[in-house]
Amino acid sequence: MADPSISELRAMAASLPPTKACATFAAALGWQHLDADARLHAGRHFLDTLGAAIAGATQSATETVVSTLKLAGEAGSDMPMPVPGRPASGMGLLAATHMMGTAAHGLELDDGYRPGMMHPGCVVVPAALLLGARLEKSGKEMLTAIAAGYEVACRISAATHPRARWRGFHPTSAAGVFAAAATAGNLLRLTAGQMESAMGIAASSSAGLFTFLDGGDVKRLHGGLGAREGLFAALLASQGLIGPPNALESGNGYLHSHAGGDLPENDYSELKILAAGGPADSFAVTQCYLKPYASCRHIHGPVEMLLALRARHGLQLADIDSIHVGTYAVAAAHGAPGWSEMTTAQMSMRYVLAVALARGKVTPAQFSDAERADPGVTAFCSRVFTSVDDDCEARYPGLRPARITVTLKNGRTLAAEVDEPPGEPGRRLSDSGVEEKFGHLAEPVVGKQAIERILAHTRDLANCANVDELLQLCVPLSTPRHSSQTVSV
Numbered sequence: 001m002a003d004p005s006i007s008e009l010r011a012m013a014a015s016l017p018p019t020k021a022c023a024t025f026a027a028a029l030g031w032q033h034l035d036a037d038a039r040l041h042a043g044r045h046f047l048d049t050l051g052a053a054i055a056g057a058t059q060s061a062t063e064t065v066v067s068t069l070k071l072a073g074e075a076g077s078d079m080p081m082p083v084p085g086r087p088a089s090g091m092g093l094l095a096a097t098h099m100m101g102t103a104a105h106g107l108e109l110d111d112g113y114r115p116g117m118m119h120p121g122c123v124v125v126p127a128a129l130l131l132g133a134r135l136e137k138s139g140k141e142m143l144t145a146i147a148a149g150y151e152v153a154c155r156i157s158a159a160t161h162p163r164a165r166w167r168g169f170h171p172t173s174a175a176g177v178f179a180a181a182a183t184a185g186n187l188l189r190l191t192a193g194q195m196e197s198a199m200g201i202a203a204s205s206s207a208g209l210f211t212f213l214d215g216g217d218v219k220r221l222h223g224g225l226g227a228r229e230g231l232f233a234a235l236l237a238s239q240g241l242i243g244p245p246n247a248l249e250s251g252n253g254y255l256h257s258h259a260g261g262d263l264p265e266n267d268y269s270e271l272k273i274l275a276a277g278g279p280a281d282s283f284a285v286t287q288c289y290l291k292p293y294a295s296c297r298h299i300h301g302p303v304e305m306l307l308a309l310r311a312r313h314g315l316q317l318a319d320i321d322s323i324h325v326g327t328y329a330v331a332a333a334h335g336a337p338g339w340s341e342m343t344t345a346q347m348s349m350r351y352v353l354a355v356a357l358a359r360g361k362v363t364p365a366q367f368s369d370a371e372r373a374d375p376g377v378t379a380f381c382s383r384v385f386t387s388v389d390d391d392c393e394a395r396y397p398g399l400r401p402a403r404i405t406v407t408l409k410n411g412r413t414l415a416a417e418v419d420e421p422p423g424e425p426g427r428r429l430s431d432s433g434v435e436e437k438f439g440h441l442a443e444p445v446v447g448k449q450a451i452e453r454i455l456a457h458t459r460d461l462a463n464c465a466n467v468d469e470l471l472q473l474c475v476p477l478s479t480p481r482h483s484s485q486t487v488s489v
Contacts, residue, residue, distance in 0.1 A: 006033040010280060018248040018255070018273035022155070023195035025274060026148040026182035031140040034147055038283040039462065042143040044434050045111050045150070047458045048290050049104050049121035050084060050129070051438035054445050054474060055364070056106035057085025057099075061220035065102050069095045081130055084474035085445045093134055097180075098228040100126035105172065105223030107364045108346045109441065112297050113150075113288045114424065115277035115397050116157025116171055117330070120288060122223030123176035124149035127183040127231045133471040137187055139464030147285050149183030151274070154284035156248065158277025160259035161397060162330060165210070169258050173208030173222035178254075180230020181237075188238045198234040200243025203254055205229035213336070217343050248273065290423040290434060293362040295352045298331035300421035301402040302349065303356050309406055309414050310357060317358055317380050319408055325349060326389030326403040328396035335386030339378065342367045350381040400424070446476050 004012060013025040034042070056062060066089060069075065077092035083099050091099065104110050104122035111121040124146055132142040156178055157164075157171040164171060181202040185195045208226070212219035237243060248254050249268035260266050274280055278287050293303050302325045309315060325335070331349075339345035345367050346352070354377050355366045371377065392401040403417040423429050429437070435455055443451050450473050457470045464470060 003030065003032070004028065006035075007281075009033060010274065013274055014272060014280065017246065017269040018159075018271050019196055019199055019246050019253075020192070021273050022152050022178070022182065022248070023199055024192045026152055026186055027190055027192045027195040029144060029148045029151075029186060031144045034144060034283070037286050038147050039143060041283075041286045041288070042146045042150070043458060043461050044290070044431070045121050045285060045288060046125055046128075046143070046146055046461070047438050047455075048111055048434055049125040050454075050458075050474065051441040052107060052110045052122070053100050053104035053126070054085035055109065055441035056103035057083065057445060059103070059106045059220075061106050061217050062099060062103045065099055065221070065224060069098070079134075081134065082471050082475045084129075084471070085442070085476065087476060093130060094228055094232055097126045097130050097231050098224040100130065100224070101227030102220055102224030106220045108294050108296065109291050109364070109437075110223070111288050111290050113154045113157060113277070113284065114297075114400060114420075115287075116154055116159075116161045116175070117165055117397070118153055118157035118161075118171040118175060119223065120150050120153035120176070120179055123172065123180045123226035123230060124153060124183050126223075126227040127180040128187065129467060129471060131184050131187050131231060133466075133468035135187060136466050136468060139461035139467055139470075141187065142467045143461055145183045145186040147283055148186040149179045150285035150288065151283065152182040153179030154278075154288065155273050155276045156254070159271060159273055160255065163259040165330060167259065168209050168211075170208040170210055170212075170219070170222055173226040174206050174258060176208075176223070176226025177202040177205050177230040177233065180227045181233045182230075184231045184234035185237065188234055190234065190237060194237045196245060196247075197241065197243035198237035200245060200247040201236050201241060202230050202233035203244070203247035205233070206254055206258070212343055213333075213347055215338075215340060215344055217341055219343050287425050289421075289425065290429050290437075292422050292429065292437075294364045294367065295346045295362055296334055297421070298327075298334050298400065299349050299352045300423070301331075301400055301418045302327070302353060302404050303362055304421055305402070305404045305416040305418055306353055306356055306406070307360065309404075309416060310360060313414065315357065315406070317354075317376060320357070320380075320383065321407045321409045322383045322385065323353055323357075324385045324387070324405045324407075325353070326387055326392060326405075328393045328401065329388045330396065331400070331402065332386045332388045335384075339372050339381070342372070345372055348381075349386050350384040351377070353384050354378070354380040395419075442474075446474060450474070450476075
Protein backbone atom coordinates (compact mmCIF):
# COMPACT_ATOMS: atom_id res chain seq x y z
CA MET A 1 0.00 0.00 0.00
CA ALA A 2 1.33 3.44 -0.95
CA ASP A 3 2.18 5.88 1.79
CA PRO A 4 -0.65 8.34 2.46
CA SER A 5 -0.36 11.89 1.19
CA ILE A 6 -0.27 14.68 3.75
CA SER A 7 -3.96 15.41 3.18
CA GLU A 8 -4.80 11.73 3.63
CA LEU A 9 -2.66 11.55 6.77
CA ARG A 10 -4.35 14.61 8.23
CA ALA A 11 -7.79 13.21 7.42
CA MET A 12 -6.89 9.86 8.99
CA ALA A 13 -5.64 11.52 12.15
CA ALA A 14 -8.64 13.86 12.34
CA SER A 15 -10.98 10.88 12.55
CA LEU A 16 -9.29 9.59 15.71
CA PRO A 17 -9.51 10.62 19.38
CA PRO A 18 -6.72 12.94 20.56
CA THR A 19 -4.01 10.50 21.66
CA LYS A 20 -4.31 8.23 18.64
CA ALA A 21 -4.52 11.30 16.38
CA CYS A 22 -1.18 12.63 17.65
CA ALA A 23 0.42 9.19 17.66
CA THR A 24 -0.74 8.32 14.15
CA PHE A 25 0.38 11.66 12.72
CA ALA A 26 3.79 11.68 14.43
CA ALA A 27 4.56 8.05 13.58
CA ALA A 28 3.66 8.36 9.89
CA LEU A 29 5.09 11.80 9.15
CA GLY A 30 7.88 11.72 6.57
CA TRP A 31 10.04 14.22 4.70
CA GLN A 32 7.76 13.92 1.68
CA HIS A 33 4.88 15.28 3.75
CA LEU A 34 6.62 18.54 4.65
CA ASP A 35 5.98 21.48 2.35
CA ALA A 36 8.65 24.10 1.64
CA ASP A 37 7.43 26.36 4.45
CA ALA A 38 7.57 23.57 7.05
CA ARG A 39 11.06 22.56 5.93
CA LEU A 40 12.26 26.17 6.10
CA HIS A 41 10.90 26.83 9.58
CA ALA A 42 11.99 23.49 11.01
CA GLY A 43 15.51 24.54 10.00
CA ARG A 44 15.16 28.07 11.39
CA HIS A 45 13.90 26.81 14.74
CA PHE A 46 16.60 24.16 14.86
CA LEU A 47 19.31 26.81 14.42
CA ASP A 48 17.70 29.21 16.89
CA THR A 49 17.41 26.52 19.57
CA LEU A 50 20.94 25.34 18.91
CA GLY A 51 22.24 28.87 19.51
CA ALA A 52 20.29 29.18 22.75
CA ALA A 53 21.63 25.80 23.90
CA ILE A 54 25.26 26.64 23.12
CA ALA A 55 24.99 30.00 24.90
CA GLY A 56 23.28 28.42 27.90
CA ALA A 57 25.63 25.46 28.10
CA THR A 58 27.77 26.88 30.90
CA GLN A 59 25.24 28.98 32.77
CA SER A 60 24.96 28.21 36.46
CA ALA A 61 21.81 26.07 36.25
CA THR A 62 23.35 23.88 33.55
CA GLU A 63 26.56 23.55 35.56
CA THR A 64 24.49 22.45 38.55
CA VAL A 65 22.71 19.84 36.44
CA VAL A 66 26.05 18.58 35.11
CA SER A 67 27.67 18.30 38.55
CA THR A 68 24.56 16.62 39.98
CA LEU A 69 24.40 14.10 37.15
CA LYS A 70 28.05 13.28 37.77
CA LEU A 71 27.36 12.95 41.49
CA ALA A 72 24.55 10.55 40.64
CA GLY A 73 26.89 8.45 38.51
CA GLU A 74 25.55 9.52 35.12
CA ALA A 75 29.06 10.22 33.77
CA GLY A 76 31.35 7.51 32.48
CA SER A 77 28.99 6.11 29.85
CA ASP A 78 30.58 3.68 27.41
CA MET A 79 28.57 5.47 24.72
CA PRO A 80 29.12 9.15 25.61
CA MET A 81 27.28 11.88 23.71
CA PRO A 82 28.61 15.32 22.80
CA VAL A 83 26.54 18.24 24.08
CA PRO A 84 26.47 21.55 22.15
CA GLY A 85 28.57 24.16 23.95
CA ARG A 86 30.06 21.69 26.42
CA PRO A 87 33.47 20.04 26.56
CA ALA A 88 33.43 16.24 26.64
CA SER A 89 31.45 15.14 29.69
CA GLY A 90 31.17 11.37 29.33
CA MET A 91 27.38 11.60 29.65
CA GLY A 92 25.08 9.07 28.04
CA LEU A 93 22.18 9.92 25.74
CA LEU A 94 19.55 10.65 28.41
CA ALA A 95 21.86 12.79 30.53
CA ALA A 96 23.13 14.68 27.47
CA THR A 97 19.55 15.40 26.39
CA HIS A 98 18.78 16.58 29.92
CA MET A 99 21.76 18.93 29.80
CA MET A 100 20.98 20.35 26.36
CA GLY A 101 17.31 20.95 27.18
CA THR A 102 18.27 22.79 30.36
CA ALA A 103 20.79 24.91 28.47
CA ALA A 104 18.39 25.73 25.63
CA HIS A 105 15.74 27.06 28.03
CA GLY A 106 18.22 28.66 30.39
CA LEU A 107 18.63 32.19 29.03
CA GLU A 108 15.02 32.97 28.01
CA LEU A 109 16.09 33.21 24.36
CA ASP A 110 14.41 30.05 23.06
CA ASP A 111 11.44 30.00 20.72
CA GLY A 112 7.76 29.63 21.58
CA TYR A 113 4.18 29.11 20.49
CA ARG A 114 1.75 31.83 21.51
CA PRO A 115 -1.59 29.90 21.44
CA GLY A 116 -0.16 27.32 23.85
CA MET A 117 2.26 29.51 25.84
CA MET A 118 4.80 26.80 25.09
CA HIS A 119 8.55 26.66 24.38
CA PRO A 120 8.80 23.70 21.99
CA GLY A 121 12.40 24.01 20.80
CA CYS A 122 14.08 23.22 24.13
CA VAL A 123 12.28 19.87 24.41
CA VAL A 124 12.12 18.90 20.73
CA VAL A 125 15.53 19.88 19.33
CA PRO A 126 17.70 18.14 21.98
CA ALA A 127 15.86 14.87 21.39
CA ALA A 128 16.04 15.31 17.62
CA LEU A 129 19.71 16.24 17.41
CA LEU A 130 21.17 13.90 20.02
CA LEU A 131 19.09 10.83 19.21
CA GLY A 132 19.48 11.64 15.52
CA ALA A 133 23.25 11.72 15.93
CA ARG A 134 23.25 8.47 17.92
CA LEU A 135 21.20 6.76 15.19
CA GLU A 136 23.24 8.41 12.39
CA LYS A 137 20.12 9.99 10.91
CA SER A 138 20.16 12.42 8.00
CA GLY A 139 19.26 16.08 8.09
CA LYS A 140 15.96 15.30 6.38
CA GLU A 141 15.10 12.73 9.04
CA MET A 142 15.99 15.09 11.86
CA LEU A 143 13.94 17.96 10.41
CA THR A 144 10.97 15.63 9.93
CA ALA A 145 11.18 14.54 13.57
CA ILE A 146 11.36 18.20 14.60
CA ALA A 147 8.20 18.98 12.64
CA ALA A 148 6.45 16.02 14.29
CA GLY A 149 7.54 17.14 17.75
CA TYR A 150 6.46 20.73 17.21
CA GLU A 151 3.06 19.54 15.98
CA VAL A 152 2.44 17.59 19.17
CA ALA A 153 3.89 20.28 21.43
CA CYS A 154 1.87 23.10 19.95
CA ARG A 155 -1.45 21.32 19.47
CA ILE A 156 -1.57 19.84 22.97
CA SER A 157 -0.49 23.07 24.66
CA ALA A 158 -3.01 25.13 22.65
CA ALA A 159 -5.83 22.73 23.56
CA THR A 160 -5.25 23.42 27.26
CA HIS A 161 -4.32 27.13 27.26
CA PRO A 162 -4.98 29.29 29.24
CA ARG A 163 -6.75 26.98 31.69
CA ALA A 164 -3.58 24.97 32.34
CA ARG A 165 -1.74 28.22 33.10
CA TRP A 166 -4.29 29.33 35.64
CA ARG A 167 -4.09 25.89 37.25
CA GLY A 168 -0.36 26.45 37.69
CA PHE A 169 1.13 24.21 34.97
CA HIS A 170 4.04 25.20 32.74
CA PRO A 171 3.38 23.65 29.30
CA THR A 172 7.06 23.56 28.29
CA SER A 173 7.63 20.55 30.50
CA ALA A 174 4.03 19.43 31.06
CA ALA A 175 3.20 19.14 27.35
CA GLY A 176 6.86 18.93 26.38
CA VAL A 177 7.21 15.30 27.42
CA PHE A 178 4.69 14.33 24.73
CA ALA A 179 6.55 16.42 22.16
CA ALA A 180 9.93 14.87 22.94
CA ALA A 181 8.35 11.41 22.85
CA ALA A 182 6.87 12.13 19.43
CA THR A 183 10.18 13.49 18.16
CA ALA A 184 12.14 10.49 19.35
CA GLY A 185 9.43 8.09 18.27
CA ASN A 186 9.55 9.43 14.73
CA LEU A 187 13.33 8.91 14.61
CA LEU A 188 12.96 5.42 16.10
CA ARG A 189 10.28 4.66 13.50
CA LEU A 190 7.77 3.57 16.08
CA THR A 191 4.44 2.29 14.83
CA ALA A 192 1.32 4.27 15.69
CA GLY A 193 0.60 1.79 18.48
CA GLN A 194 4.11 2.11 19.89
CA MET A 195 3.86 5.88 19.64
CA GLU A 196 0.65 5.84 21.66
CA SER A 197 2.47 3.75 24.25
CA ALA A 198 5.30 6.30 24.29
CA MET A 199 2.78 9.09 24.89
CA GLY A 200 1.11 7.05 27.62
CA ILE A 201 4.45 6.49 29.33
CA ALA A 202 5.36 10.16 28.95
CA ALA A 203 2.08 11.21 30.56
CA SER A 204 3.30 9.93 33.92
CA SER A 205 6.17 12.46 33.75
CA SER A 206 3.97 15.37 32.69
CA ALA A 207 4.83 18.06 35.21
CA GLY A 208 6.21 21.54 35.75
CA LEU A 209 4.67 24.37 37.76
CA PHE A 210 4.73 28.16 37.59
CA THR A 211 6.17 28.26 41.09
CA PHE A 212 9.30 29.73 39.48
CA LEU A 213 7.47 33.08 39.55
CA ASP A 214 7.84 32.94 43.33
CA GLY A 215 11.64 32.70 43.15
CA GLY A 216 14.42 30.20 42.69
CA ASP A 217 15.97 28.92 39.47
CA VAL A 218 13.85 25.86 38.72
CA LYS A 219 12.40 27.15 35.44
CA ARG A 220 15.75 26.43 33.75
CA LEU A 221 15.20 22.74 34.43
CA HIS A 222 11.88 22.43 32.62
CA GLY A 223 13.31 22.12 29.12
CA GLY A 224 15.75 19.44 30.23
CA LEU A 225 13.17 17.47 32.20
CA GLY A 226 10.67 17.50 29.35
CA ALA A 227 13.27 16.50 26.76
CA ARG A 228 14.79 13.72 28.85
CA GLU A 229 11.53 12.15 30.05
CA GLY A 230 9.94 12.24 26.60
CA LEU A 231 13.00 10.63 25.01
CA PHE A 232 13.07 8.01 27.77
CA ALA A 233 9.39 7.23 27.16
CA ALA A 234 9.99 6.67 23.44
CA LEU A 235 12.99 4.44 24.13
CA LEU A 236 10.97 2.41 26.63
CA ALA A 237 8.18 1.99 24.07
CA SER A 238 10.70 0.92 21.45
CA GLN A 239 11.85 -1.81 23.84
CA GLY A 240 8.35 -3.16 24.31
CA LEU A 241 7.02 -1.39 27.40
CA ILE A 242 3.28 -0.84 27.03
CA GLY A 243 1.94 2.54 28.06
CA PRO A 244 -1.66 3.31 29.00
CA PRO A 245 -3.89 4.13 25.99
CA ASN A 246 -5.81 7.36 25.53
CA ALA A 247 -3.42 9.23 27.82
CA LEU A 248 -4.71 12.62 26.69
CA GLU A 249 -8.49 12.15 26.72
CA SER A 250 -8.91 9.52 29.45
CA GLY A 251 -10.81 10.56 32.56
CA ASN A 252 -7.50 9.94 34.30
CA GLY A 253 -5.48 11.66 31.61
CA TYR A 254 -3.71 14.88 30.72
CA LEU A 255 -6.61 16.98 29.42
CA HIS A 256 -8.62 16.35 32.56
CA SER A 257 -5.79 16.65 35.07
CA HIS A 258 -4.12 19.73 33.58
CA ALA A 259 -7.02 21.73 32.18
CA GLY A 260 -10.29 19.90 32.66
CA GLY A 261 -13.35 20.33 34.82
CA ASP A 262 -13.87 18.97 38.28
CA LEU A 263 -15.38 15.66 37.15
CA PRO A 264 -13.54 12.91 35.26
CA GLU A 265 -16.69 12.23 33.24
CA ASN A 266 -15.89 15.14 30.92
CA ASP A 267 -15.56 13.67 27.43
CA TYR A 268 -12.52 14.83 25.44
CA SER A 269 -12.62 12.03 22.89
CA GLU A 270 -14.17 14.25 20.21
CA LEU A 271 -11.60 17.02 20.57
CA LYS A 272 -9.90 17.71 17.24
CA ILE A 273 -6.47 17.98 18.78
CA LEU A 274 -4.56 18.57 15.52
CA ALA A 275 -6.68 21.65 14.84
CA ALA A 276 -6.05 23.24 18.24
CA GLY A 277 -4.39 26.65 18.06
CA GLY A 278 -4.62 27.11 14.31
CA PRO A 279 -5.58 25.65 10.93
CA ALA A 280 -5.46 21.86 10.75
CA ASP A 281 -3.91 21.96 7.27
CA SER A 282 -0.74 23.85 8.26
CA PHE A 283 2.28 22.71 10.24
CA ALA A 284 2.56 24.17 13.73
CA VAL A 285 6.31 24.73 13.35
CA THR A 286 5.50 27.49 10.84
CA GLN A 287 3.42 29.32 13.45
CA CYS A 288 6.00 29.62 16.22
CA TYR A 289 7.91 32.74 17.20
CA LEU A 290 11.58 33.54 17.70
CA LYS A 291 12.75 35.82 20.51
CA PRO A 292 14.76 39.02 20.05
CA TYR A 293 14.94 39.79 23.81
CA ALA A 294 16.20 37.69 26.75
CA SER A 295 13.03 37.90 28.81
CA CYS A 296 9.60 36.34 29.14
CA ARG A 297 7.76 36.59 25.83
CA HIS A 298 4.80 38.35 27.43
CA ILE A 299 7.08 41.35 28.10
CA HIS A 300 8.46 41.67 24.55
CA GLY A 301 5.75 43.97 23.22
CA PRO A 302 6.19 46.54 26.02
CA VAL A 303 9.99 46.27 25.68
CA GLU A 304 9.89 46.98 21.97
CA MET A 305 7.63 50.02 22.48
CA LEU A 306 9.73 51.41 25.32
CA LEU A 307 12.99 51.00 23.41
CA ALA A 308 11.47 52.77 20.41
CA LEU A 309 10.26 55.67 22.59
CA ARG A 310 13.65 55.81 24.27
CA ALA A 311 15.44 56.08 20.93
CA ARG A 312 13.00 58.59 19.47
CA HIS A 313 12.91 60.95 22.43
CA GLY A 314 16.30 60.33 24.05
CA LEU A 315 14.67 59.14 27.27
CA GLN A 316 16.64 58.45 30.45
CA LEU A 317 15.54 57.10 33.83
CA ALA A 318 15.70 60.59 35.33
CA ASP A 319 13.21 61.95 32.77
CA ILE A 320 10.34 59.63 33.65
CA ASP A 321 7.78 59.79 36.42
CA SER A 322 6.02 56.50 35.61
CA ILE A 323 5.40 53.80 33.03
CA HIS A 324 2.04 52.10 32.74
CA VAL A 325 1.42 48.95 30.69
CA GLY A 326 -2.09 47.82 29.84
CA THR A 327 -2.23 44.29 28.46
CA TYR A 328 -3.94 40.88 28.70
CA ALA A 329 -4.23 39.14 32.06
CA VAL A 330 -1.51 36.51 31.54
CA ALA A 331 1.00 39.25 30.72
CA ALA A 332 -0.27 41.60 33.42
CA ALA A 333 0.49 38.89 36.00
CA HIS A 334 4.16 39.50 35.24
CA GLY A 335 3.89 42.82 37.02
CA ALA A 336 4.19 40.89 40.29
CA PRO A 337 7.58 39.04 40.18
CA GLY A 338 10.66 40.67 41.68
CA TRP A 339 14.27 40.41 40.58
CA SER A 340 16.11 38.56 43.35
CA GLU A 341 17.34 35.92 40.89
CA MET A 342 18.03 36.03 37.18
CA THR A 343 15.00 33.81 36.50
CA THR A 344 12.50 35.99 38.36
CA ALA A 345 14.01 39.16 36.90
CA GLN A 346 13.45 37.85 33.39
CA MET A 347 9.80 37.25 34.33
CA SER A 348 9.37 40.71 35.90
CA MET A 349 7.68 43.42 33.83
CA ARG A 350 8.96 46.02 36.28
CA TYR A 351 12.59 45.01 36.17
CA VAL A 352 12.77 44.30 32.44
CA LEU A 353 11.31 47.68 31.50
CA ALA A 354 13.52 49.48 34.01
CA VAL A 355 16.72 47.86 32.75
CA ALA A 356 15.65 48.27 29.10
CA LEU A 357 15.20 51.99 29.70
CA ALA A 358 18.52 52.25 31.52
CA ARG A 359 20.64 50.20 29.09
CA GLY A 360 18.80 50.42 25.78
CA LYS A 361 18.82 46.64 25.29
CA VAL A 362 17.64 43.39 26.89
CA THR A 363 20.26 40.64 26.64
CA PRO A 364 21.33 38.05 29.24
CA ALA A 365 23.94 40.54 30.45
CA GLN A 366 21.16 42.82 31.74
CA PHE A 367 20.23 40.18 34.32
CA SER A 368 23.63 39.79 35.97
CA ASP A 369 24.03 40.08 39.74
CA ALA A 370 25.55 43.54 39.32
CA GLU A 371 22.73 44.82 37.14
CA ARG A 372 20.04 43.47 39.47
CA ALA A 373 21.77 45.27 42.37
CA ASP A 374 22.06 48.62 40.57
CA PRO A 375 20.10 51.07 42.76
CA GLY A 376 19.26 53.30 39.81
CA VAL A 377 17.53 50.43 38.03
CA THR A 378 15.89 48.80 41.03
CA ALA A 379 14.57 52.07 42.43
CA PHE A 380 12.87 52.79 39.13
CA CYS A 381 10.98 49.47 39.25
CA SER A 382 8.46 51.02 41.66
CA ARG A 383 7.47 53.44 38.89
CA VAL A 384 6.37 50.66 36.52
CA PHE A 385 2.69 49.66 36.72
CA THR A 386 0.80 46.90 34.93
CA SER A 387 -2.92 46.34 34.58
CA VAL A 388 -5.39 44.29 32.53
CA ASP A 389 -6.70 46.13 29.49
CA ASP A 390 -10.12 44.75 28.50
CA ASP A 391 -9.53 45.17 24.77
CA CYS A 392 -6.14 43.44 24.97
CA GLU A 393 -7.63 40.63 27.04
CA ALA A 394 -10.36 40.09 24.43
CA ARG A 395 -7.79 39.70 21.66
CA TYR A 396 -5.50 37.25 23.48
CA PRO A 397 -4.32 34.54 22.69
CA GLY A 398 -4.99 35.34 19.03
CA LEU A 399 -2.57 38.24 19.49
CA ARG A 400 -0.29 39.55 22.26
CA PRO A 401 -1.53 43.15 22.38
CA ALA A 402 -0.21 45.76 24.78
CA ARG A 403 -0.36 49.52 25.33
CA ILE A 404 2.26 51.63 27.07
CA THR A 405 1.98 55.13 28.53
CA VAL A 406 5.15 56.90 29.64
CA THR A 407 4.57 59.94 31.84
CA LEU A 408 7.50 62.35 31.96
CA LYS A 409 8.37 64.45 34.99
CA ASN A 410 7.46 67.58 33.03
CA GLY A 411 3.88 66.28 32.72
CA ARG A 412 4.11 65.23 29.07
CA THR A 413 2.89 61.72 28.16
CA LEU A 414 4.11 59.41 25.42
CA ALA A 415 2.02 56.46 24.27
CA ALA A 416 2.33 53.48 21.96
CA GLU A 417 0.56 50.21 21.28
CA VAL A 418 1.38 46.96 19.53
CA ASP A 419 -0.70 43.97 18.47
CA GLU A 420 2.14 41.47 18.60
CA PRO A 421 5.86 41.62 19.35
CA PRO A 422 8.63 41.07 16.81
CA GLY A 423 9.42 37.47 15.92
CA GLU A 424 5.81 36.31 15.67
CA PRO A 425 4.62 34.68 12.41
CA GLY A 426 3.15 38.03 11.38
CA ARG A 427 6.44 39.84 12.12
CA ARG A 428 9.10 37.27 11.37
CA LEU A 429 12.79 37.77 12.02
CA SER A 430 14.70 37.65 8.73
CA ASP A 431 16.83 34.63 7.88
CA SER A 432 19.90 36.83 8.24
CA GLY A 433 18.61 38.01 11.61
CA VAL A 434 18.24 34.41 12.80
CA GLU A 435 21.82 33.66 11.73
CA GLU A 436 23.13 36.84 13.37
CA LYS A 437 21.40 35.93 16.64
CA PHE A 438 22.96 32.46 16.45
CA GLY A 439 26.40 33.93 15.85
CA HIS A 440 26.14 36.38 18.76
CA LEU A 441 25.07 33.59 21.10
CA ALA A 442 27.38 30.80 20.00
CA GLU A 443 30.62 32.48 18.89
CA PRO A 444 31.91 33.23 22.44
CA VAL A 445 31.56 29.52 23.19
CA VAL A 446 32.64 27.65 20.05
CA GLY A 447 34.55 30.29 18.08
CA LYS A 448 34.14 32.02 14.73
CA GLN A 449 35.40 29.19 12.55
CA ALA A 450 32.95 26.74 14.06
CA ILE A 451 30.12 29.24 13.56
CA GLU A 452 30.87 29.47 9.85
CA ARG A 453 30.94 25.70 9.47
CA ILE A 454 27.77 25.19 11.53
CA LEU A 455 25.92 27.77 9.42
CA ALA A 456 27.13 26.12 6.22
CA HIS A 457 25.73 22.79 7.46
CA THR A 458 22.39 24.21 8.63
CA ARG A 459 21.81 26.05 5.35
CA ASP A 460 21.99 22.68 3.62
CA LEU A 461 20.45 20.32 6.18
CA ALA A 462 18.37 18.61 3.51
CA ASN A 463 21.61 17.25 2.05
CA CYS A 464 23.27 16.36 5.37
CA ALA A 465 23.89 12.60 5.40
CA ASN A 466 24.59 12.30 9.14
CA VAL A 467 23.69 14.94 11.73
CA ASP A 468 26.44 13.65 14.01
CA GLU A 469 28.85 15.59 11.78
CA LEU A 470 26.98 18.79 12.67
CA LEU A 471 26.83 17.91 16.36
CA GLN A 472 30.60 17.48 16.51
CA LEU A 473 31.07 21.07 15.30
CA CYS A 474 29.13 22.37 18.31
CA VAL A 475 31.59 21.11 20.91
CA PRO A 476 34.15 23.72 22.04
CA LEU A 477 37.82 22.85 21.82
CA SER A 478 38.36 24.16 25.36
CA THR A 479 36.18 24.99 28.31
CA PRO A 480 34.44 28.33 27.57
CA ARG A 481 34.10 31.09 30.08
CA HIS A 482 31.02 30.83 32.32
CA SER A 483 28.31 32.33 30.15
CA SER A 484 25.34 33.02 32.39
CA GLN A 485 26.39 36.60 33.01
CA THR A 486 28.52 37.36 29.95
CA VAL A 487 26.54 36.49 26.83
CA SER A 488 25.28 39.49 24.89
CA VAL A 489 23.11 39.77 21.82
